[in-house]
Amino acid sequence: MKKSLFTMEHARQLTEDTYELVLSGDTSAITAPGQFVNIELPGKFLRRPISICNWTEDALMLLVKVVGEGTKELVRCVPGTELDVLSGLGNGFDMNLAGDHPVLAGGGIGIAPLYGLAQRMLERGQNPTIALGFRTGKDAFYVEEFAALGCRLLIATEDGSLGVKGFVTDCIQAVPECDYVLSCGPLPMLKAVHSLPQLKDGQFSFEARMGCGFGACMGCTVPTKDGYKRVCKDGPILYKEEIVW
The missing domain is CATH 2.40.30.10 (Translation factors)
Incomplete structure (x- = not known):
């Protein structure tokens, strides 16, 4: 820090x-x-x-x-x-665990960290698929910037006004060869992505109300299989196998 x-x-x-x-x-x-x-x-x-x-x-x-x-x-x-x-x-995503062809899944403002993540994965020789979800086409942003990276890009909107009609989980299911996910978005989206049977493993970025932001106040703790962890210090990235909903 x-x-x-x-x-x-x-x-x-x-x-x-x-x-x-x-x-x-x-x-x-x-x-x-x-x-x-x-x-x-x-x-x-x-x-x-x-x-x-x-x-x-x-x-x-x-x-x-x-x-x-x-x-x-x-x-x-x-x-x-x-x-x-x-x-x-925070701890950030571990790109070493993601393999050569992971899927990066984001919803709403949760797409933000996936842009820099995708760029750095490409620089390392990894080839991610990017799946982004929005409520409507008017709510969508950074689509052109993601497309310019050259990755396979899939878009879903709840009303079908941009991309496929549905959710980011529908985009992920359209690429069954991807079995590792790096995801950021609202909690319901993370939970839905976590439950997809095709995803054998992954990393999930959690949001929480924070007091200090560096682990001192314990105000942003969430339960995991290894006990409570601080989103600001032990996260915001948690691993698929440790998450408790």
Whole structure:
């Protein structure tokens, strides 16, 4: 974990409530896709944990969904705004366990860490299939960016306005040769993906309300087969075999 100042470079609106933010700063503490940052906002008691979409040596890219006053203030920050950021939090995805042809499954804002993950898998010679789920076509974002990576890309929307009509699980079932999953999204989606019999193993990124964000307050614990674990410190990535629903 590292505490440092980042500078807002730009904020780009993607959908009615989703934004792309680029912040410049020291990203040396970030070691794996799937980690997150915790951002301090003026006047707010708790920091806001945000999953990392992608990063370079001196820049951080975040996809942010506005869900309250804190995230609303964050996406409204003008270029040049300095933000106090804790970076390098969480364990991240382990790409070594995923094999050559895993499926990356994301729902809604949960697709964010899968972008940087897919990019780095391709650099390592892995060939992931990407399955993304949204409520409607209007809610979809980063589809062109994922497509530009060159991976097989499958899209599902609940109303059928983009891709197939259904859920991300329908996309996964369309590629039965994929038996390892790396997934991030809302809890019902994770549970549904976890239950697919074709998936022999996988890694699941969990969300939880956080107090400190680095393991001190125990406010984000979830039950596992090995006892309670902290989403912020022991996760956010949990492994298929240890998850208890």
